[in-house]
Amino acid sequence: MKKVLVLDHGNGKMKLRSSLHKSTTPSLVAFKKDVGKSFTGDQLQVSEYETEMGQFVWGDDVSAVQAVYPTYGFQNRYKDTMYRTLTKIALATLAQKSYVQPHDEVVVVTGVPSNEVDTSAVTDLQAAFTGRHEVIVDGKPVHVNVVQTIVIPQPVGTVMSRYLDEDGFVAQDRYEDIRVGIIDIGTGTTDLDSINGLRREEHKSIAAGMKDVYQIIADYVNSENPNAKVEYYHIEPYFAEGIYKISERHSVNFEAVKMAAVFEVAEKIKTGIKNAWKTFDRFDEILLTGGGAKLFENAIRLLVEDVVVTADPQQDNAEGMYRYGAFVTMEE
Ligand SMILES: Nc1ncnc2c1ncn2[C@@H]1O[C@H](COP(=O)(O)OP(=O)(O)OP(=O)(O)O)[C@@H](O)[C@H]1O
Numbered sequence: 431m432k433k434v435l436v437l438d439h440g441n442g443k444m445k446l447r448s449s450l451h452k453s454t455t456p457s458l459v460a461f462k463k464d465v466g467k468s469f470t471g472d473q474l475q476v477s478e479y480e481t482e483m484g485q486f487v488w489g490d491d492v493s494a495v496q497a498v499y500p501t502y503g504f505q506n507r508y509k510d511t512m513y514r515t516l517t518k519i520a521l522a523t524l525a526q527k528s529y530v531q532p533h534d535e536v537v538v539v540t541g542v543p544s545n546e547v548d549t550s551a552v553t554d555l556q557a558a559f560t561g562r563h564e565v566i567v568d569g570k571p572v573h574v575n576v577v578q579t580i581v582i583p584q585p586v587g588t589v590m591s592r593y594l595d596e597d598g599f600v601a602q603d604r605y606e607d608i609r610v611g612i613i614d615i616g617t618g619t620t621d622l623d624s625i626n627g628l629r630r631e632e633h634k635s636i637a638a639g640m641k642d643v644y645q646i647i648a649d650y651v652n653s654e655n656p657n658a659k660v661e662y663y664h665i666e667p668y669f670a671e672g673i674y675k676i677s678e679r680h681s682v683n684f685e686a687v688k689m690a691a692v693f694e695v696a697e698k699i700k701t702g703i704k705n706a707w708k709t710f711d712r713f714d715e716i717l718l719t720g721g722g723a724k725l726f727e728n729a730i731r732l733l734v735e736d737v738v739v740t741a742d743p744q745q746d747n748a749e750g751m752y753r754y755g756a757f758v759t760m761e762e
């Protein structure tokens with residue numbers, strides 16, 4: 431029986447899923463040498479990795495390392511060294527947490543935004559994943575033998591999370607016949623897709639997402655305290671609380687700009703949806719997904735009253751990829 435490992439490498443978050451593991455971790459990677467001397471791996475929630483490219487750390491607290499490398503979307507990112515490094519260490523992490531053995535045959539399922547489906551991105555990703563990988567994770571070697579890499583459009587993942595059940599069997603066959611509109615509010619972009627009978631139709635991308643909210647706040651924090659030197663990804667851990675902690679003694683309360691930032695980005699997203707879709711009547715169902723879904727739900731509802739927020743918005747693309755992987759490997 432082949433083992434299915436899913437990686438959904440977003441601009442902001444890496445989503446992992448297997449039969450035994452599910453997690454969301456920043457799409458940021460750091461060199462081990464940049465972990466400050468005052469920190470040990472025990473204090474920061476990060477693991478240490480050794481690949482042929484060097485020694486790295488990655489984990490929930492990676493954004494606290496002084497110098498971090500975002501793998502934020504840019505052209506040809508699938509060939510980029512840091513992008514590939516994060517791909518490899520995330521794969522090893524998921525394999526380790528899923529008790530994958532060196533002789534196990536692994537099928538990787540991953541996703542790309544719709545606009546990259548017919549590009550070299552797909553072959554680049556397949557080249558990055560397929561084959562044997564060895565990564566030392568916290569001192570222990572992890573071997574992963576990837577025999578097949580399936581790349582699906584992210585919005586198809588969203589629909590699969592509803593069409594199939596966890597074992598890959600059809601749960602709601604109505605998706606074979608209906609047209610679904612998908613609004614995926616991610617870190618960097620908001621992607622709009624139309625999926626008709628499980629097939630992709632039109633795609634539009636709006637250049638607005640959670641990053642824009644965090645960036646407005648980061649600019650404010652930096653203007654209040656130029657020594658803070660915060661980037662957008664530093665804001666996220668403090669977003670809910672509304673106070674950015676520079677040190678034990680200094681913090682910047684950004685509650686005042688938070689609502690304005692959310693409002694501004696919500697309007698950008700709403701305008702983008704109106705321009706892209708004009709009317710909504712052709713859709714049988716409109717789904718709202720992505721990490722920004724819950725934050726913007728009320729704003730989107732003013733536009734599309736009966737929009738459906740998916741079960742676990744940030745994880746649902748990965749969930750659908752996993753279910754699709756279960757379906758494909760079951761047939762074999
Ligand atoms: N409940 C929540 N409230 C507010 N923000 C949230 C919540 N859950 C997740 N987020 C934020 O949503 C953002 C987008 O998450 P998501 O994982 O969908 O983006 P991504 O897939 O990495 O980005 P992209 O789709 O642009 O590649 C993250 O920056 C995360 O901080």
Ligand SMILES: [Mg+2]
Pocket residue numbers: 440441584614616617720
């Ligand atoms: Mg995404």
